[in-house]
Amino acid sequence: MSRPGTHYTEHSITVSASPRRVYDLIADVGRWPETFPPTVHVERVERGDTGERIRIWATANGEVKTWTSRRLLDPGRLSVRFRQEVSQPPVSAMGGEWIVEPLTDTETRVRLLHDFRAVDDGAENAAWIQRAVDHNSGAELEALRAAVEREEAGAGPxxxxxxxxxxxxxxxxxxxxxxxxxxxxxxxxxxxxxxxxxxxxxxxxxxxxxxxxxxxxxxxxxxxxxxxxxxxxxxxxxxxxxxxxxxxxxxxxxxxxxxxxxxxxxxxxxxxxxxxxxxxxxxxxxxxxxxxxxxxxxxxxxxxxxxxxxxxxxx
The missing domain is CATH 3.30.530.20 (START domain)
Known part of the structure; x- marks a missing residue:
């Protein structure tokens, strides 16, 4: 059930690569800093068979933010769910999911979902978050596409x-x-x-x-x-x-x-x-x-x- 003041977004992209290759890059946060422009650094705090706790440093609207998230990895469904444990203002709460959808053996659709709440449910804070989510999601999906398509082609940059x-x-x-x-x-x-x-x-x-x-x-x-x-x-x-x-x-x-x-x-x-x-x-x-x-x-x-x-x- 959604809470009043919760905002929802969805961004997507089609990638010319196998679904498994796409999922593997999403699952491997160790490669995120070199792959995703907004991501500065990621550390695994805890790691289990299907879940992990990570700390991320990333840019948002030109500012450097850090937060701790729980991730649930489901390689069978090709999905990764995430939820911030500790957010930074103006974010009060945020979560979402990466969903990898096979179109063909070599074509994959990636959907990136977010839900978030702003501090005090303020309209200005919500607009700031929306801009950051839109910009970062677009940059991450495009970078994901470029990285996995390079790998699929055997390029080695x-x-x-x-x-x-x-x-x-x-x-x-x-x-x-x-x-x-x-x-x-x-x-x-x-x-x-x-x-x-x-x-x-x-x-x-x-x-x-x-x-x-x-x-x-x-x-x-x-x-x-x-x-x-x-x-x-x-x-x-x-x-x-x-x-x-x-x-x-x-x-x-x-x-x-x-x-x-x-x-x-x-x-x-x-x-x-x-x-x-x-x-x-x-x-x-x-x-x-x-x-x-x-x-x-x-x-x-x-x-x-x-x-x-x-x-x-x-x-």
Missing amino acids: VLTFEDTVAFDGDVKAAFAFVDEAHRWPERLPHVARAELTEDQPGLQVLEMDTRAPDGSTHTTRSVRICFPHDRIVYKQLRTPALMTAHTGQWLFRADGEGARITSVHTVVLDEEAVPAVLGADATLADARAFVRDALGRNSTTTMEHAVAHAGRPRA
Whole structure:
């Protein structure tokens, strides 16, 4: 039974891919940050055979929100139901369902349902939520279609890699170096400008100009979530050329053998941009190598300076 003040929406899209492939991507929240533009980061808090409890950080109408949801996965019906446990204003309550409907063996319809209530049942709050649901649902469904159709075609634009620097020193000091990104222009040779805002502790927005070896600069804008003194995860909302998505993590570890920092990158390459950026004869393999070198070089430089700040490199 619906409650007074409850709003209902439905968005849908048709995908040229098998229903199972579509469902598997919806079910795997670990892939959401690289797939769905609004999703910054997802963590599984609990996981069972048919259900899970997750925490999500995502953008809504230009703001970063976080909430905890319960999800019920039904692979037999190809559906995933969700309900927020802890919502953020102006949302009072929200839930819904992903429904995957086979049309043919290679065509699938995806329906995304939402029901929500606004704080105080206010009309202005409800309108804010409606705009966010409409925008995010459309972006998510289109991104879902693009991702599963790439997989169905055997394309491979996703690149994941990591680099590690070991050292003898204080992990907390190394964490602080990466956390204090507003100081990077004075500390890192490849950072020309950095503006950091942190309206909530541990939730940062970083806009940065990075220098390339040829002297040019590019601007990125990222949301960063800091978990002292263990890790910093991030997603670029504004990416440089060759990328349609870029997520990453800074991991800080200490054990009996010493300390280490690891930088992890996951990138979705923009195949259509390759000729314009790297030349008419460039291939996707060339783009993978270029991005791997550029990101790896900058993150390794950052880790080396963090190590110098926190201790000394391990032989």
